[in-house]
Amino acid sequence: MSKLISQVSPHFNSPRTTQKIMLDVIIALLPAAVMSAVVFGWRSLLVIAVCVAASVLSEYLFEKLCKRENTVSDLSAVVTGLLLAFNLPVTIPLWQAAFGSVVAIIVVKQLFGGIGQNFANPAITARIIMMTAFSGTLTTWTAPNFSLSGAVDATSSATPLTLISKGETGSLPSLLDMFFGFRGGCLGETCIIALLLGGLYLLMRGVISWQTPVAFIGTVAVMSLVCGKDVPYQLMSGGLMLGAFFMATDYSSTPPTKWGKIIFGVGCGLITILIRFWGNFPEGVSFSILIMNILTPYITKLTRPRPLTGGADKL
Amino acid sequence: MKIHGIRVPHHKNTADTAPVRLELPSVLTIPMSMHIGRPSAPIVKKGDYVKVGQKIAEASAYVSAPVHSGVSGTVEKVDEILISNGQKVPCIVIKPDGLQERYEGIKPPVITDHKSFVQAVADSGSVGLGGAGFPTNVKLNVRDLSEIEAVVINAAECEPYITSDTRTIIDKAEYIFKGIDAFKKYMKIPRYIIGIEDNKQKAIEKLKELSKDRDDVEIHVLPSIYPQGGEKVLVYNTMHRLIPKGSLPLDVGAVVINVTTMAFLAEYFETGMPLVERCVTLDGSAVKEPKNVIVPVGAPIGEVIEAAGGLKSEAAKIIYGGPMMGITVPDINSPVLKNTNAITVMDAREAAPPKTTACINCGACLNHCPLKLDPRAIAKAYKLNSAEDLKELQVDLCMECGCCSYVCPAKRPLVQTNKLSKAVLRIYKEAQKEKEGAK
Numbered sequence: 001m002s003k004l005i006s007q008v009s010p011h012f013n014s015p016r017t018t019q020k021i022m023l024d025v026i027i028a029l030l031p032a033a034v035m036s037a038v039v040f041g042w043r044s045l046l047v048i049a050v051c052v053a054a055s056v057l058s059e060y061l062f063e064k065l066c067k068r069e070n071t072v073s074d075l076s077a078v079v080t081g082l083l084l085a086f087n088l089p090v091t092i093p094l095w096q097a098a099f100g101s102v103v104a105i106i107v108v109k110q111l112f113g114g115i116g117q118n119f120a121n122p123a124i125t126a127r128i129i130m131m132t133a134f135s136g137t138l139t140t141w142t143a144p145n146f147s148l149s150g151a152v153d154a155t156s157s158a159t160p161l162t163l164i165s166k167g168e169t170g171s172l173p174s175l176l177d178m179f180f181g182f183r184g185g186c187l188g189e190t191c192i193i194a195l196l197l198g199g200l201y202l203l204m205r206g207v208i209s210w211q212t213p214v215a216f217i218g219t220v221a222v223m224s225l226v227c228g229k230d231v232p233y234q235l236m237s238g239g240l241m242l243g244a245f246f247m248a249t250d251y252s253s254t255p256p257t258k259w260g261k262i263i264f265g266v267g268c269g270l271i272t273i274l275i276r277f278w279g280n281f282p283e284g285v286s287f288s289i290l291i292m293n294i295l296t297p298y299i300t301k302l303t304r305p306r307p308l309t310g311g312a313d314k315l
Numbered sequence: 316m317k318i319h320g321i322r323v324p325h326h327k328n329t330a331d332t333a334p335v336r337l338e339l340p341s342v343l344t345i346p347m348s349m350h351i352g353r354p355s356a357p358i359v360k361k362g363d364y365v366k367v368g369q370k371i372a373e374a375s376a377y378v379s380a381p382v383h384s385g386v387s388g389t390v391e392k393v394d395e396i397l398i399s400n401g402q403k404v405p406c407i408v409i410k411p412d413g414l415q416e417r418y419e420g421i422k423p424p425v426i427t428d429h430k431s432f433v434q435a436v437a438d439s440g441s442v443g444l445g446g447a448g449f450p451t452n453v454k455l456n457v458r459d460l461s462e463i464e465a466v467v468i469n470a471a472e473c474e475p476y477i478t479s480d481t482r483t484i485i486d487k488a489e490y491i492f493k494g495i496d497a498f499k500k501y502m503k504i505p506r507y508i509i510g511i512e513d514n515k516q517k518a519i520e521k522l523k524e525l526s527k528d529r530d531d532v533e534i535h536v537l538p539s540i541y542p543q544g545g546e547k548v549l550v551y552n553t554m555h556r557l558i559p560k561g562s563l564p565l566d567v568g569a570v571v572i573n574v575t576t577m578a579f580l581a582e583y584f585e586t587g588m589p590l591v592e593r594c595v596t597l598d599g600s601a602v603k604e605p606k607n608v609i610v611p612v613g614a615p616i617g618e619v620i621e622a623a624g625g626l627k628s629e630a631a632k633i634i635y636g637g638p639m640m641g642i643t644v645p646d647i648n649s650p651v652l653k654n655t656n657a658i659t660v661m662d663a664r665e666a667a668p669p670k671t672t673a674c675i676n677c678g679a680c681l682n683h684c685p686l687k688l689d690p691r692a693i694a695k696a697y698k699l700n701s702a703e704d705l706k707e708l709q710v711d712l713c714m715e716c717g718c719c720s721y722v723c724p725a726k727r728p729l730v731q732t733n734k735l736s737k738a739v740l741r742i743y744k745e746a747q748k749e750k751e752g753a754k
Contacts, residue, residue, distance in 0.1 A: 005631055005666050006645060008731045010717030011638040011659070012323060012475060013669050016724045021677070074672065116675040116725075256678020256691065305687040307709040308318070308547075310559030 018115070022075035024207045028198035029082050029246065035181050035191035039144045040090040044187040048085040050094045054101035055081030062110045076115050080104050083123035086188025086242055087286070088130075091142055096134050100126045116252045120293040124247055124286045141184040148176050159184045160237040161282040164230075178236040189239040199245030208249040211261035216244040219269025227277055240272065243285040253293040260296075260303040267292045318548050318685045320540035321718045323475055323639060325514055326598065330478040333486060334594045334607035337622040339411050343386055343613030345371070346396050348404040349653040350442040351449045352378030357407055363390045366418040368588050371407050374437065380450045380653075381440045384418075385591035385611025386411035399635060399642045399649075406650075409613070423587040429460060432501035439583040440590040440653070445469055445480065445544070445573030446636050448654035451580070454570050455502065464568035465506035466498055467553055468577055470522075471537065471544030473512055474637025476598040477657040482607050483575040483594065484511075484518035487582070488525050491574060494581035495532060507532045508553045509574070512539040541639060542716040546571050548685055560712050575656070595619070596657035599634075600665040603627040610651050616658055617647040632666035634659040639717045669726040680719035680729055686712050690719040690729040697736045702743030710736045 036044035059077040063070050071077075084104055088097060104126035112118045131138045141159055160183055163172055173183040181191025189195075202208045217235060224234040235241075244265070248254060254264050268288040275284025292299075347354040353376035365371055365384040372382040388411040396406040424435035437452035457463060468491070472480040484491065495507050509526075511519055513536050526532040535553045537543050547558050549571065556567040564571050579590060591612055597620065598605040604624035616633060620626060634641035635655050644658075651658070680690040689708055696704035710733055719729040 004633055004644065004647065005668075006643045007632065007668060008728065008734070009634075009638075009640050009642065009715070010720050010730065011632065011634055011641060011643075011661065011666070012721060013726055014321075014722050014724075016679075016722070017669075017726070018672055018675055018724045021675075021724055071672070076675075114673060116673045251678070252676045256676055256681060258682070304689055304692070305681070307688050307712050308557060308686045309709055309712055310557040310562070 018074045018076070021207055022079050024202060024205045025079050025246070026075065026082065028201045028207075029079075029086070029188070031194035031197050032086065032188045032191055032242070033082070035194045036086070036090070036187040039181045039190055040142060040187050041145055044085075044090045047088060047090060047092055047094070047097050047187060048082060050097045051085035051088075051101045052078055052081035054098040055084070055105050058102045058105040059110065062106050063114075066110075068114065071115055074115060077105055080109065080122045082188075083246060084126055086246075087123060087127045087186050087239065089138065089141055089185075090187045091140050092137055096130065096137060100130045103129055118252050119296065120290055121247055121250045121253045124289050124293075128286055128290060143184060144177075144182040144190075147173065147182050148180060159282065160233060161276065164233065164237070165276075165282045169230075172233065175232055175236070178233065185237075186239060186242075189242040192236050192241055195241040195245060199241070202245065202249070208245065209258070209261060211258055212249050212254065212265045213244040215262045215265025216248055216268045216272075217241075219266045220272055223269065223273040227273070229277070234276070238276070238283040239285040243268070243289055247285075248289050248292070253296060255296055255300040255303060257300060257303040257305065260299045263299050263303065264292050264296070267295065318551055319683050319687070319718075320542060320548070320685055321683050321721055322539070323541045323721065325539065326475045327478050327481070327514060328476070328605045329596055329598055329607050330481045330515065330517070332606055334479075334482055334609050335623070336609045337614075337619060339386060339413060339415070340611070340614040340618040340622075341411070342391070342615065343384070343388075343409040343411065343611060344396060344406055344615065344648075344650040345382055345384075345409070345613035346398055346404050346406045346650065346652065347372055347382065348398060348402075349382070349448060349612070350380045351447070352376060352380070352453075354404050355379055355382045357393050357405060359390045359393070359407060361390055361392050364388070365390060365409060366416045368421045368591055369418040370589070371409075374450075378450055378453050380442050381438065381589075382407075382612075383440050383589040383591045384409055385613060387414050387416040388412045396650075397645055399645060421587045423585060424583070426497075426501060426584065429501050429503075432497070435584065436580060438589070439580065441576060441580060441583070442590075442653050443573050444575040444579060444593065444654060444656065445472075446640070446654050446656050447573075448652075451572065451576055454565075454572070457565065460503050462565060462568065463502065463504050463570050465508055465554060465570075466495075466504050467550055467564070467569050467571045468495075468507060468509045468574050469544055469546075469549055469571055470509050470511040470515075470518070470574035471549055472515070473539070473541045473544040474639050474641070474657070476605075476659055477596045477637045479594045479596045479607055479656045480574050481515050481518050483578050484515070484521055487578045488521045490578040490581040491522075492525055492529075492532070493585070494577040497581060497584055499531065504570075505531060508535055509533070510535045510537055510543070510549045510553045512537055512543050514539040541718065542685060542714075545685065545714055545716055547714065560709070590653055593651070593653065593655070595651055595655055597623050597660070598657065599660040599662075601626045601628050601630050601660040601662040612653050613650045615648040615650055616644060619651060619658065620647075620660065626660065628662040630660045631663040632661040634661070639721070640715065671727055672725045674725050674727055677724060679722040679724065683718045683722045685716060685718060686714065688713055688719075688733075690733060693736050694727065694729060694732045697732050697739065700739065702739055705736050705740045706743070711740055713737065
């Protein structure tokens with residue numbers, strides 16, 4: 001008879017795995033990926049494919065080179081590739097997209113120890129590096145293929161936030177166009193309904209919790225109102241929805257505690273507003289998340305729940 | 316405030332069928348350590364003839380328990396046995412003669428007051444039958460009876476598979492109430508709270524029916540959220556009192572007694588037959604016919620499985636108790652113990668340890684810990700060997716319920732790290748104490 005397994009309890013584990021969580025995120029991003037092709041044309045899918053392939057390949061090769069365990073199957077590199085592509089304009093040269101993916105995976109993720117160890121969001125950090133390196137191509141926007149509210153030529157190729165900051169509110173796309181994503185911008189950030197559907201799916205699956213998106217989006221809404229800006233346009237512009245549901249909820253670079261998530265979200269919202277209304281850049285979602293990423297260990301420590309010691313803390 | 320927990324699969328497959336008494340095993344191996352505390356001291360030697368209910372070992376300290384024989388037969392040897400925690404303890408091996416002769420000394424105990432009541436409980440050999448195995452009499456030996464405001468009867472049975480407590484309620488509910496009456500008479504405790512999870516409708520109905528005319532018994536139907544039956548969790552969810560770290564339920568005016576222990580005590584008061592056999596749930600993916608069985612304490616697990624219908628696939632892992640907190644059995648011939656409420660036999664597929672991957676910092680462990688610990692941070696502190704951090708994180712509060720390990724998507728062995736961390740902290744605290752003593 002073979003030997004019995006001796007092992008410490010528990011002997012049951014939940015069916016949830018890292019891979020299943022990442023698969024859920026991929027599923028949640030699919031509607032927005034499809035809509036990116038509808039809004040900006042087939043090239044968006046090409047950019048997505050290049051980013052995903054470059055991310056997965058660089059993770060595979062780096063781990064091979066460092067003789068680390070191969071973690072490609074946990075699908076986190078696919079998620080990073082998708083998110084980076086979503087944050088790029090559809091016209092981005094493919095080699096630049098691939099370069100950004102390599103930076104995200106190798107510099108931001110692997111050099112800090114791989115999954116769970118990176119202190120900053122790989123996709124966001126790579127995007128910010130690309131904005132510095134390729135500032136021209138990263139701020140070249142194309143007009144959407146068509147518009148729901150009528151004439152295509154009425155739709156400017158500039159992003160709504162640029163138009164707002166220039167005071168050209170007359171050429172803004174209609175709210176309906178904004179909601180369905182027919183406006184200039186990064187390829188995955190424009191279709192609000194698709195992002196909301198994906199976010200809702202992640203909430204229902206328990207992959208993310210409500211605190212971060214509610215605090216983030218809520219802060220932007222309230223501050224826009226206070227500053228006398230057009231709230232619906234502020235909420236549907238830029239990368240707010242993409243950031244609040246998919247980037248500010250990244251596990252390894254944000255606080256795991258409930259109150260930590262609220263502080264993180266509010267902080268992101270405030271910094272976004274600060275940059276949008278008073279900064280040099282039209283958009284601040286990426287910077288806000290990166291800055292809050294850096295504060296994460298402190299927020300986590302500050303908001304760690306008190307163990308239920310019943311007052312006997314000293315023992 | 317709400318105490319967190321998790322939803323685990325119930326698998327209460329055996330709840331609806333009455334327990335089956337199995338034929339006698341070929342041998343009884345009775346370890347002297349079937350309870351928390353000092354091992355019992357054998358009072359028989361090789362060649363002695365013993366009868367059913369006869370005492371074979373004595374309590375050796377204040378926290379210890381006597382042991383009785385469940386068969387009539389000859390003591391084959393007084394030996395040593397390897398138990399689940401890796402220690403070797405003395406054991407008494409008895410060869411049954413099949414006659415099941417009853418020991419002449421068996422008679423109902425004479426109880427007149429609190430002192431004789433506690434003595435009777437001690438003589439019964441009773442330990443926590445829900446799995447904990449703490450000698451029952453020690454809990455009841457209080458200086459001032461008014462300290463105890465309520466007895467919380469633990470019928471939560473929150474572990475998957477296990478239904479032996481459920482069967483106690485369905486089959487022996489009268490004894491639970493007789494036990495309550497005895498406690499009322501001799502312990503002068505006014506309040507009795509039965510805490511039960513809502514996945515045991517039949518048992519709940521029975522309890523409600525028998526308690527409908529009593530205002531001293533409260534039935535608390537609790538959500539089936541593991542670890543509802545943990546002492547701290549149960550007392551909090553029924554009495555809304557939090558047992559402080561390092562304290563006993565008594566410090567908040569409660570005594571927690573398992574429902575099967577309660578029924579056993581009442582039966583003992585009536586018949587005088589000490590704890591020599593028990594009901595055990597036999598279930599798990601490898602068991603052909605899951606059922607509750609009644610077996611003598613000391614029966615070899617392998618024989619129990621065979622007598623109960625055998626296995627449908629090879630046993631890869633055998634557990635004393637359920638899958639959440641149960642302890643793996645080192646050998647298929649290990650004996651059934653006093654506190655063995657279940658034997659879970661897993662096939663290779665169910666027993667296969669999941670692949671551990673890197674922590675992704677999702678926070679599932681800390682958001683599900685009933686005691687609000689942060690196992691993620693504890694694991695980091697343990698890796699850094701930082702006793703100060705472990706102290707700040709209060710790892711010694713951990714009750715090892717397993718929620719953190721269960722929910723972890725990376726399948727990290729978090730409970731194991733908590734256990735190791737507790738040891739690191741214990742050593743650190745002892746060194747601190749010594750340092751202070753030296754000053």
